[in-house]
Amino acid sequence: MSDKPEKFIDENGLRLDGRQINEIRQMKIKIGVLSRADGSCYLEWGNNKILVAVYGPRELHPRRLQKADSALIRYRYNMAAFSVEDRIRPGPSRRSIEISKVSREAFEPVIMTHLYPGAVIDVFAEVLQADAGTRTAAINAASIALADAGIPMKSLVSACAVGKVDGQLVLDLNKAEDNYGQADLPVAMTQDGEITLLQMDGNLTPEEFKRALEMCKEGCRQIMEMQKEALRNKFADDHLPIEVPDEIVETLDVAATLEDVVEENEGDEVEVDDSSEETVEEDPELESEVEVETGDADEYAAEEPEEADADDDILEVEEESVDLIDGEAGDEDEGVANEGSETREQ
Amino acid sequence: MSVLKKDYIYNLMLKGKRVDDRSFDQVRDIALETNVIDKAEGSAWVKYGETEVLVGVKVQAGAPFPDSAGEGVIITSLELNPLASPEFEAGPPKEGAIEMARVTDRGIRESGAIDLSKLCITKGEEVWIIFIDIHVLNDAGNIQDASSLGAIAALMTTTIPAERNGKGEDMAMPMRDTPLAITLVNIGGSLMVDPGRDEETVCDTKITIVSNQDGSISGMQKSGDGALTEEQALKAVEMACEKAAELRKVHLSNI
Numbered sequence: 001m002s003d004k005p006e007k008f009i010d011e012n013g014l015r016l017d018g019r020q021i022n023e024i025r026q027m028k029i030k031i032g033v034l035s036r037a038d039g040s041c042y043l044e045w046g047n048n049k050i051l052v053a054v055y056g057p058r059e060l061h062p063r064r065l066q067k068a069d070s071a072l073i074r075y076r077y078n079m080a081a082f083s084v085e086d087r088i089r090p091g092p093s094r095r096s097i098e099i100s101k102v103s104r105e106a107f108e109p110v111i112m113t114h115l116y117p118g119a120v121i122d123v124f125a126e127v128l129q130a131d132a133g134t135r136t137a138a139i140n141a142a143s144i145a146l147a148d149a150g151i152p153m154k155s156l157v158s159a160c161a162v163g164k165v166d167g168q169l170v171l172d173l174n175k176a177e178d179n180y181g182q183a184d185l186p187v188a189m190t191q192d193g194e195i196t197l198l199q200m201d202g203n204l205t206p207e208e209f210k211r212a213l214e215m216c217k218e219g220c221r222q223i224m225e226m227q228k229e230a231l232r233n234k235f236a237d238d239h240l241p242i243e244v245p246d247e248i249v250e251t252l253d254v255a256a257t258l259e260d261v262v263e264e265n266e267g268d269e270v271e272v273d274d275s276s277e278e279t280v281e282e283d284p285e286l287e288s289e290v291e292v293e294t295g296d297a298d299e300y301a302a303e304e305p306e307e308a309d310a311d312d313d314i315l316e317v318e319e320e321s322v323d324l325i326d327g328e329a330g331d332e333d334e335g336v337a338n339e340g341s342e343t344r345e346q
Numbered sequence: 347m348s349v350l351k352k353d354y355i356y357n358l359m360l361k362g363k364r365v366d367d368r369s370f371d372q373v374r375d376i377a378l379e380t381n382v383i384d385k386a387e388g389s390a391w392v393k394y395g396e397t398e399v400l401v402g403v404k405v406q407a408g409a410p411f412p413d414s415a416g417e418g419v420i421i422t423s424l425e426l427n428p429l430a431s432p433e434f435e436a437g438p439p440k441e442g443a444i445e446m447a448r449v450t451d452r453g454i455r456e457s458g459a460i461d462l463s464k465l466c467i468t469k470g471e472e473v474w475i476i477f478i479d480i481h482v483l484n485d486a487g488n489i490q491d492a493s494s495l496g497a498i499a500a501l502m503t504t505t506i507p508a509e510r511n512g513k514g515e516d517m518a519m520p521m522r523d524t525p526l527a528i529t530l531v532n533i534g535g536s537l538m539v540d541p542g543r544d545e546e547t548v549c550d551t552k553i554t555i556v557s558n559q560d561g562s563i564s565g566m567q568k569s570g571d572g573a574l575t576e577e578q579a580l581k582a583v584e585m586a587c588e589k590a591a592e593l594r595k596v597h598l599s600n601i
Contacts (some may be wrong), residue, residue: 094444101441101569108571109550185566194573198553200566201456206583209563213576 039149047131057119075104132178159188388504396486401496418465422451453556457564487543494527555586
């Protein structure tokens with residue numbers, strides 16, 4: 001095991017894998033790779049291979065776990081048994097439970113959970129091959145999968161780690177640097193540079209920490225560009241003819257129409273269902289589209305209050321839960337079964 | 347309920363106050379007693395405000411990990427005992443308990459607080475395994491810092507029971523550093539050190555920083571549903587290092 005390199009950085013300032021100290025590894029992103037999932041992403045980063053699926057928003061069972069005023073987010077980080085050199089025992093470990101927790105909390109600040117009370121948004125991150133930095137890679141992939149699922153978010157989340165080898169700070173650790181390095185600082189950020197995940201182990205002085213955080217910020221910025229680029233490539237063509245401002249007006253109309261229809265004709269289930277489905281499905285997609293195309297959070301934020309008419313929200317939610325019971329009962333059962341087996345294994 | 351509580355605490359914060367009249371950078375009163383359990387190789391009882399934690403250290407001979415054949419092993423576990431709070435349930439540890447145990451463990455491990463090479467009996471075959479078991483007795487907030495202080499104090503009083511096991515002479519735990527965790531919460535943009543239970547439940551973001559004698563940092567963890575700005579992170583580090591040095595001087599210097 002002890003294949004610790006003598007030097008991590010050569011005379012030319014290059015690292016073992018030929019990178020500069022502030023250079024991140026090659027990243028490859030594929031969107032919408034799983035047909036059953038509402039959103040999915042396959043991401044390769046260096047030798048990491050990560051697959052993320054997003055299900056939801058969907059009704060949460062058991063009902064006692066439902067939150068009255070917002071959606072619950074569940075995040076499951078899991079490593080495949082064959083993802084590392086020595087086989088790891090399948091199922092949740094203490095490490096993966098902790099990573100799942102902090103990763104979920106990395107998304108809590110950005111996902112607009114108040115739009116889906118009583119619902120759950122499930123994120124399943126599967127590490128197929130691990131090569132240092134799997135939690136950050138999984139977060140980057142999850143961020144894209146959530147956008148793919150049309151989940152309204154205030155920002156994408158990007159993550160990368162800074163470490164210390166040979167007393168020098170380096171961006172995006174590779175395996176050797178991770179194993180034998182002196183520090184590891186994984187960070188996730190929004191596009192405004194707000195920190196949503198921060199962990200550290202190893203040894204850093206407060207000054208080094210400050211510099212490391214700067215490096216992370218730059219790394220996250222580069223990664224966010226790649227995430228946006230990938231989303232643009234996937235979705236820009238499909239929706240190119242749609243003028244964004246017109247669409248927003250139309251969405252508001254749909255909501256208003258829906259309200260009228262319900263008021264006038266409360267008994268008419270079929271009609272209500274149809275129009276609400278449009279709202280639910282078009283709305284999030286449009287919102288993520290706005291974000292991807294313009295990349296301007298402020299513009300988006302400014303529009304938010306208009307849309308967040310309290311009455312509309314309640315209506316949407318009621319109709320949506322009807323949808324979920326009808327349409328996704330099968331998925332629900334799977335979710336419950338999974339949870340049950342996790343509990344047993346612990 | 348928690349919305350009302352949040353409003354209350356937030357409004358107090360705007361006036362620069364906290365629920366228990368502390369200042370933002372004031373830690374609650376701490377009581378610390380060591381060697382409280384004779385059967386354990388080292389132990390400490392910590393009272394952090396009303397939060398009570400009992401830490402016991404047991405030492406056993408056992409096999410090392412294959413990738414560190416000449417080094418002792420540290421295993422940290424934390425139990426949120428149901429006697430400590432109406433919210434805790436018996437059963438396997440949940441993510442909150444696992445997280446706190448792992449943050450405590452990382453602080454001790456990564457700072458090199460224990461010289462693990464001195465815990466080797468026969469290289470590749472037998473080493474001393476240090477079990478740090480943290481029992482939470484009463485949850486009045488900030489179990490994390492109480493656990494960290496208790497674990498270090500317990501380790502400092504630990505004797506390796508070599509004679510009893512027929513492995514040579516007893517020795518003191520080979521300590522090199524005293525990493526201490528300090529937790530801060532972000533409430534409405536203000537950072538407060540050592541959150542009480544109410545502050546902990548209403549806060550968006552919690553950040554724990556483990557710092558060492560020389561002022562370096564050996565562990566950090568953001569938890570909670572909110573975010574932090576860069577300035578807040580840097581300020582938290584500064585405040586935590588300062589507080590840790592203070593606690594170290596008051597509570598650990600005479601063990």
